[in-house]
Amino acid sequence: MVRVDAVGGRPATMQRGVVYGQTYLDLNTTPPPIAWQMLRMLRADPPGRAGGGDRKKTFNMALEQAEQLLGAALTVGPAARPLLAFYGLSQAGRAVAAAAQTVSNNEYRLEGHGIRTGEMQGVMNTGLAALTVTDQGKGSFTKLANFLGAASLPEATPIGELWGLLPDLSRFPLPGMGTMRPVSIETSPTTVRAHDVPVSIRGIPQDLAYTAPGSGGDPDVDASGYAEERQRVIAFLDRYPSLTGWEFRAPDGNPIGLHLVGNAAEVPVAWPNAGYGEAEDEVLDRHTIEYRGYQRLAFPVVGGASEPAHPFLLWWAILYALSMLARYEPKVWGSLININESPDAAAIEHCLEQALHLLPELIHRTIAAVAG
Template sequence: MYMEIDPLKAWERLRASRSSRPGRASSGARAKTYSTALEQAQQMFRAAEVVGPQTRPLLVFYGLSQAGRAIAAAATNLKGEEWNLVSHGIHAIGYHKDFADIEIRTDPAGSAGSFVRLSELLESPIWCTDTVVPLNAVWDTIPANLEYPLTAGERLTPLYASAGIGSQPHPLLTIEVGDIPDRVVDAGSREALTEFLEAYPGTSGHDGFVIRTEEGVDVPNYERSHPDAGWLIMHWAMPSGADSAEQRRARLRAMTRGYAGHRYFFPATAGLPRDLHPLMAWWVVLYVLSMLARYQPAQWAKHIDIDGSHHAVPIEKILERALEQLPTLIADAIDEVAVWP
């Protein structure tokens, strides 16, 4: 699902927050870091708008990195010097491989690198060297990449959660789930759907509306939104007595992650224990792009060669979408971590 996101409004939100700083960024060194880091982030994003893909990933990633320092400065759960990020906390190896197969590693849990500290803050997994996480797996978890795959293989992409929660009490939380891949819809069976949804932790305990075939078999009642995906009305039983609209909204928030005002079920890919927070998925992808551009310029030139690389257009598109969507995700992440318990 394509969404219109206004980066100017997001930057207005972020600039307005600097005179009334949220969370623990209200005073002292954290306040100065919050304001300065956001100013640096915005200037880097502005600079990225006027350069091409040869240089853009450097500016976008380091803009995001500085925004991460503002997020940490505002976080109410980070005390003492825990908010002070001192390194990247993430590494990429295998630049000689196909672009989609570059591997990502992280520093250990509890370390002060930006990726680790922010992942723990946003309840997003880290994996050190125990799990092989290829770029392609993370790439597919970003909603902006739904139409821009790196490979022709089977993908695990976000599922859009559209919930029209009424005001009356109801024992079921009912959601329209979209962007279910063509292969699952074509399979048509409840078994195929159940197997597919095993990669989506938030869907645990689901049930779905079915239709009965002429052979007397109950199958998911999919609707097609476009030729490559489908929608399905799904529901979850609420605990006894927890049937109010607010309780159902809380259940929805617990099952899904937010993305610029929308809700998604995100997959737990590559053996990770749970789904990546969307901001951290962006972090992974932009880190890899920036490291290629900075330290492997000849390979980077090949990847973005429109006449020779089938990755060139997807790379161009994700860099465009980064400038459009990341300011909102940054502002939302600050709101998420700056709430006092």
């Protein structure tokens, strides 16, 4: 089903019975007031297992608290914003858990943060990217990771490694952040479909590509170079567990079709779909996360986990760390957000601004995903 959004006049799709608005404003996402109203539409008849009883009450009050806390965060600056932003997302997590279709009535209640930071005072010298967060093995973060089938950070993980996994934070990079990024999955209506789902995976590092020499090159050298390229790309994509089952569209012994696009590379692959057993969107939903209405992303493993990262939990971990600094180390926090002195300040400001614009839609999509 297709409708035209009231803002922007562009099509937006209905998936799983939930309307996802899509606009083309500067932020390329549903504006917060519309996203919140979409969430409010869920509350009379909540999705998944939040349809009645205590789970409905939890779902509705948690969303009300999330809306009020994140709305209040818009009224304050960076000094206090992470406190309100994190607790707003934390309450939204309770709504996600209440709606989760696979979670029993004995398991959906969330208690405790489920995550902790490393030593915080040293951040004044090392920078924010070096501050670590770790799953505590129980509590809200741990449970949500389990509900979402996502990485729970069993090892101490620097904030810098998580920062680079959120595409919206790349415009103002955090000094010292990691190099891993999500990859995007692109479909093409002009690609011939067989008994598979053909896509291109974009975001592969350029240095994995083999560059053939000019005319007159040695065919044996080229064959060896392309074989090594194939193995490098396989090793890279093995870090993205949700992509499991993909196959190169080019058979062994041939170039895989890796080519440069902008600052990265992309490669054509396909997922087998014998006898068209699944609709194409169902296959894509199993292997990717729909992000902001116009991207399908796959996230790498992180934090010593075997599961992929998830944007809801990435925001949770980052905002938790910022809130802990602001609450318990105000001197350190004041130093980090001093725009005249701190190299981290612009990135932190951008992160907090993006969070308040993006989280309502991310909350909506995450609820839809777990509600089934």
